[in-house]
Amino acid sequence: MSVAEATRRAGRTDPPTIIAVTKFHPAELVRSLASLGVREFGESRHQEAREKAADLADIDLEWHFVGQVQTKKARQIARYAHVIHSVDRPELLDALAKAERIPDQFLQINLTDDPDRGGAQPDDIEALAERAAASDAAPHIRGVMAVAPMGEDPRRAFEKVAEISSRVQQILPGATDISAGMSNDFPAAIEFGATHLRIGTAITGLRPSHR
Ligand SMILES: *Cc1c(COP(=O)(O)O)cnc(C)c1O
Numbered sequence: 107m108s109v110a111e112a113t114r115r116a117g118r119t120d121p122p123t124i125i126a127v128t129k130f131h132p133a134e135l136v137r138s139l140a141s142l143g144v145r146e147f148g149e150s151r152h153q154e155a156r157e158k159a160a161d162l163a164d165i166d167l168e169w170h171f172v173g174q175v176q177t178k179k180a181r182q183i184a185r186y187a188h189v190i191h192s193v194d195r196p197e198l199l200d201a202l203a204k205a206e207r208i209p210d211q212f213l214q215i216n217l218t219d220d221p222d223r224g225g226a227q228p229d230d231i232e233a234l235a236e237r238a239a240a241s242d243a244a245p246h247i248r249g250v251m252a253v254a255p256m257g258e259d260p261r262r263a264f265e266k267v268a269e270i271s272s273r274v275q276q277i278l279p280g281a282t283d284i285s286a287g288m289s290n291d292f293p294a295a296i297e298f299g300a301t302h303l304r305i306g307t308a309i310t311g312l313r314p315s316h317r
Pocket of ligand 1: 308
């Protein structure tokens with residue numbers, strides 16, 4: 107199903123923003139996509155993202171960091187990333203609040219019980235939102251982000267994300283965005299209100315294998 111069709115079926119008039127996730131692909135691919143009019147790009151590894159952003163500094167692009175962030179790297183990532191989708195703990199919020207330019211942020215929800223997957227547990231998200239609400243980062247919190255767990259119905263996952271999003275909006279009324287939906291599950295994410303899709307392989311084809 108296309109993004110347009112899923113948007114129409116969801117009874118929405120506002121199509122989601124598509125972020126082209128270009129991790130493991132060379133900067134030249136980003137340059138070609140940019141020449142076709144794509145402006146929003148997603149990366150998940152700091153070194154690689156920093157190099158690409160530097161290589162492509164001559165083009166006006168919006169960089170989204172979608173991978174896990176080490177607290178000690180937060181301020182460096184904030185130098186090139188306009189939006190960080192993976193804010194999942196108080197120390198990271200605090201580190202980003204001290205950046206020269208505070209990036210826009212999504213609070214990431216972990217829908218699995220594996221802490222290595224990144225994201226705050228659903229029960230911890232409201233405390234994180236409260237901490238953000240009390241900090242300089244408050245106006246920069248755009249909403250929530252999640253990855254649907256493998257092997258589960260993505261509709262259930264994204265329904266839960268929509269519920270958590272409403273709870274977060276009680277605390278941060280401006281945090282209305284939902285970053286959810288990847289190449290294989292975006293129609294379900296659109297159904298449950300995703301405003302930002304993070305699409306890799308459906309745009310780029312398979313990723314080159316990485317070291
Ligand atoms: C790689 C990645 C994507 C894109 O996944 P595809 O299945 O290639 O569309 C989206 N979100 C995150 C967090 C990723 O790491």
